[in-house]
Amino acid sequence: MARAIINLPASAKRGEIIEIKALAAHEMETGFRRTQYGAVIPRDIITSFVCTYNGVEIFSADFHPAIAANPYLAFSTIATESGTIACKWTGDNGYSLTESVAISVA
Amino acid sequence: MKTDRKRRTARREFLLAAGGIAAGIALDSAAAPPPARAAASLASAEATQRAMEKITRGKPVNKGKVRLELPELVDNGNAVPLAVRVESPMTPTDYVKAIHVFTQKNPLPEVASFRLGPRAGRASVATRIRLADTQTVTAICELSDGSFWSGSADVVVTIAACLEEL
Numbered sequence: 561m562a563r564a565i566i567n568l569p570a571s572a573k574r575g576e577i578i579e580i581k582a583l584a585a586h587e588m589e590t591g592f593r594r595t596q597y598g599a600v601i602p603r604d605i606i607t608s609f610v611c612t613y614n615g616v617e618i619f620s621a622d623f624h625p626a627i628a629a630n631p632y633l634a635f636s637t638i639a640t641e642s643g644t645i646a647c648k649w650t651g652d653n654g655y656s657l658t659e660s661v662a663i664s665v666a
Numbered sequence: 667m668k669t670d671r672k673r674r675t676a677r678r679e680f681l682l683a684a685g686g687i688a689a690g691i692a693l694d695s696a697a698a699p700p701p702a703r704a705a706a707s708l709a710s711a712e713a714t715q716r717a718m719e720k721i722t723r724g725k726p727v728n729k730g731k732v733r734l735e736l737p738e739l740v741d742n743g744n745a746v747p748l749a750v751r752v753e754s755p756m757t758p759t760d761y762v763k764a765i766h767v768f769t770q771k772n773p774l775p776e777v778a779s780f781r782l783g784p785r786a787g788r789a790s791v792a793t794r795i796r797l798a799d800t801q802t803v804t805a806i807c808e809l810s811d812g813s814f815w816s817g818s819a820d821v822v823v824t825i826a827a828c829l830e831e832l
Contacts, residue, residue: 577787590796592773618785626769626777626796628745628827634792637785 564659566647571664572639580611580619581634584649584657590625606631606651614643623651639665714768717775718806721766722814732765732805732817735792743797743827750780750805752789752815762789764808771799784810796827 567581584606591603609621609631618637631649646660718727735749754762761784767777780791789807797803804818 590773613785618783620781621791621793622779624774624776624778626772626774628794628796632792632794634749635780635782635786636788636790638787640785 564647564649564657566645566659566661568645568661568663570662571666574639574641574665576639577636578639578663579634579636580645581632582609582611582647582659583630583632585630586649586651586655588623588625588627588629588631592625604652604655606649606655608650609633610648611635611637612646612648613637614641639663641665711770714770714775714804717768718766718804721779721806721808725812725814727806727814727816729816731815732807734803734805734817734819736803736819736821738820738822740797740821740823742825743799743823744825745794746797746821746823747792748795748803749790749792750807750817752807754789754809756784756787756789758784759810761786761810762807763810765789765791766806766808767795768804768806769795769797769801770804771801772796773798777803797821797823798826799823 564582564584569578572578586606587604588606589601589604591600593601595601603625605625605627606623608623610617611619619635621633623631642664644660644662646658649655649657731753733751735751736746740746748767750765750767752762752765754760756762762782764782765780768775769777777795778793782789782791800822802818802820804816806814806816808814
């Protein structure tokens with residue numbers, strides 16, 4: 561199973577605004593919950609997200625525990641050239657995940 | 667008479683036993699750690715204010731330009747769809763630099779920060795957040811000219827996030 565999904569149109573016209581949807585599979589444990597024995601469950605979340613378009617950063621986000629499990633993001637960018645759109649999620653306990661999708665711009 | 671006394675004894679025994687169980691429960695809960703709800707102190711309005719000031723660095727925040735799209739009534743606070751839209755032409759000289767989202771009654775005031783630029787084309791971001799209580803959610807955006815604008819939305823939450831035990 562893919563641990564991350566990036567959804568965007570496979571092709572676009574130059575100058576068109578495209579929507580990018582990115583979803584990562586992650587518990588996003590808040591660090592505020594306890595087990596039934598009272599022990600705090602340590603925080604384990606994705607803390608940052610960066611999206612690059614042919615290596616240039618176009619969008620980034622910082623997450624706090626108030627982001628729901630399996631963090632979902634939808635944002636937009638202007639299709640400028642053919643290439644790859646890559647997303648990188650990093651988080652607690654050395655979590656790191658990268659996924660990229662190709663786009664062709666006419 | 668005899669049967670009556672027997673019945674009474676049975677009743678007394680039952681009450682004693684029940685009392686014992688009740689006392690046992692009381693002792694148990696006294697010995698058990700405080701419930702998660704009490705431990706996870708909810709962010710106060712002041713904490714939210716401080717978190718916002720950290721972002722704005724003392725600059726004034728104007729009302730307007732920012733629109734939050736949140737359901738008015740939320741069944742489950744564990745995943746609440748949130749969209750933030752800012753009125754901006756998103757040109758290289760006039761664009762939204764960042765959007766920050768805050769809550770008032772979650773354990774932490776910060777929710778997320780988004781950084782975008784003129785390449786976004788449209789100042790709009792969507793995600794899913796957790797809400798611990800019925801409260802006001804506020805978004806502050808920073809424009810390229812350095813000014814800050816804010817918008818809020820009120821949400822009623824029936825099942826809260828984060829505070830349940832496993």
